[in-house]
Amino acid sequence: MAGESETSVSTESEAKRLIGTNDPYGGVIVHINEPMDPATFLSLITSSIAHWKLQGKKGVWIKLPVDRVNLVEAAVKEGFWYHHAEPDYLMLVYWIPQTPHTLPANATHRVGIGAFVINPNREVLVVQEKSGLLRGTGVWKFPTGVVDEGEDICAAAVREVKEETGVSRYYAMQLHFINLNEDSFFMFLDFLWFQIDSEFVEILAFRQSHKSFFEKSDLFFVCMMQPLSFDIQKQDQEIEAAQWMAFEEYAAQPFVQNNELLNYINDICKAKIDGQYSGFSPVPTRSFSDQKMSYLYLNGKATKRDSRG
């Protein structure tokens, strides 16, 4: 929202105050960097709020790094409340006007992906979970994962397919013979670790669910991916935790059959394989308010523009 100020306390002689940077909504953001004791902090907060009130400021944000944890209690006692927290800091907030606050809400959703990777033999990439609810059930499922902070959905899908097939260790043995001289050969065995590289095609559907993690909600995007490597097909027998599987065989699993959501996703995937479905594909665009590049996901088949950017 604004840049960090190196020092958070003014050194003017007349009145010691916290130094903040303005945000575009009439608020002030303060980063507390240097150590101080709670009494000093409290006195700085009091004089600063009086000053900002005269300036007509509204919201006051105080970002406390985890090593300034000794100041949290003082801020809360002064009327600040928790806005959000990350492992290394706590964001506290205060509203100066006598009106209800209009501060933005905290992040509410986690975002996940499921990858539908299908090869030209109509086989789908499936994995068995080593942890989680499906562990030990023998169920084969699409690779899934959580989208990292700041990561594009389409990039997360590519990463997860690679990671999940990497974790499952697709080894292929290669025997190398090196002719050392005319009579003796040196032989060595080389393990190759295959990971599936894939290209993002489309978002086929997504699901929004609530209270999936404490009070937070979840957005789960089903992504169609095109595999860029197929070597893995040769390794079917050795692999326990991941494999290519005929789509119909995947879909026939009782766990899949008995699950309404997976049934819908099956119908969608089948329609997609048969060329009867169009999802949303990403187009890089520039944003409303700034010139940052971000992805707009749209039904590219239906617009004049080329959806592949």
Place this chain on the structure above:
Amino acid sequence: MAGESETSVSTESEAKRLIGTNDPYGGVIVHINEPMDPATFLSLITSSIAHWKLQGKKGVWIKLPVDRVNLVEAAVKEGFWYHHAEPDYLMLVYWIPQTPHTLPANATHRVGIGAFVINPNREVLVVQEKSGLLRGTGVWKFPTGVVDEGEDICAAAVREVKEETGVSRYYAMQLHFINLNEDSFFMFLDFLWFQIDSEFVEILAFRQSHKSFFEKSDLFFVCMMQPLSFDIQKQDQEIEAAQWMAFEEYAAQPFVQNNELLNYINDICKAKIDGQYSGFSPVPTRSFSDQKMSYLYLNGKATKRDSRG
């Protein structure tokens, strides 16, 4: 993740420990409800972690309500870190094993909607912002808003259209004449406040952007809505902050023309008006892991199933 325990301290004579509930991932969740001093809390944490370690527990979650703020420093000094925070509590977490933690990440995204409400006269519902970046620019835009925690995207779009048109106060004057007796009339003026009720049709597209709010990302869904009330059309002249506007007039605004993202959205809306576009519509389904109802958004035109549930 688990139910709350009323008391958070064991009363067994042999060793005072915190009482937690187990989560399905080998973790323990503790809710600190009763007041205590930091020294007592520290001693409880130490003995409890030793106990949980013997039990093979992994993650330890401590939920501290804001009025237990005096205990935050003790937990952090003992090795806990911030996981997330809401106005009324702070969630701290600790990882017992010597391996890297596999705790779930915090929520990463805020979710917003923009509503494309079009009436049978090919007019689109547009508003002028009273605050924010477009305030005072004279730009007419789609109603937009933030999806609340636990709210479905399709419900948020209906709510925002109603709220934004409510905020703009569509007044219609009605003159009432009451015949008090045969000779005198009492006349009063009644203001009616129109709000647009609308029905959710489809998600036409969505955009993912990053660092929109501190480090958090943003998912913005463009929603097509069908208006259920049209009375507002009569009020065009009196309304400053919201109106029905010919779609072509909206699209011709320089702000819209010069914005790549809005240009794409225009193309999509135009294709939709002309029957040339299909977005994602919501289908209620039951979830993988539990039987909670949630919405799956899919291209209903392309699947055999009825997308309107």
